[in-house]
Amino acid sequence: MFALRVTALIAATMTTGLMAGVFGLYQHTVMVGLGRSDDRTFVGAFQALDRAIINPWFMISFLGALLFTAVSAFLSPGARILPWVLAALVLYIIVFAVTIGINVPMNDALKAAGAPDQIPDLAAARATFDEARWTAWNLVRTLATTAAFGCLCWALVVRGELG
Structure with missing residues (x-):
């Protein structure tokens, strides 16, 4: 049981850390760079990124962070580790809900506008997407996932102290 507990906690920590990196990179680099581009570049690049990110590596991290953290919470022994894992789980559930309820629908709406060379008014499509709203909610995801x-890092430290 010890090996399963430690493996679940390490997997939760690693996948959550990967997701913090993904959301953070979008926050401080991808959206900033795209924000400085013209409408055609923004729409085309965002659509391409959104299609590309749905891949096994991303899905293992995105879903794995939730699954491994839940498993780790279920398996956590004692009162010293469990509060940290539960806090991580609650934070990641918020991230998951924001992603599914806000960011993904916004992404899908921009993709539904069509290919950039077939959109009659790219400025309107970009404005409808609402970069500021997307980025504000991504900041919530970034902060919550980082927290x-x-x-989870602290839960590993406590786990190490327990032996």
Whole structure:
């Protein structure tokens, strides 16, 4: 049981850390760079990124962070580790809900506008997407996932102290 507990906690920490990196990179680099581009470049690049990100590596991290953290919470022994893992789980559930409820529908709406060379008014499509709203909610994901990662890191420290 010890090996399963430690493996679940390490997997939760690693996948959550990967997701904090993904959301953070979008926050401080991808959206900033795209924000400085013209409408055609923004729409085309965002659509391409959104299609490309749906891949096994991303899905293992995105879903794995939730699954491994839940498993780790279920398997966590004692009162010293469990609060940190539960805090991480609650934070990541918020991230998951924001992603599914806000960011993904916005992504899908921009993809539904069509290919950039077939959109009659790219400025309107970009404005309808609402970069500021997308980025504000991504900041919530970035901060919450980073905090969840920190909680899981601390749970590993506590786990190490327990032997």
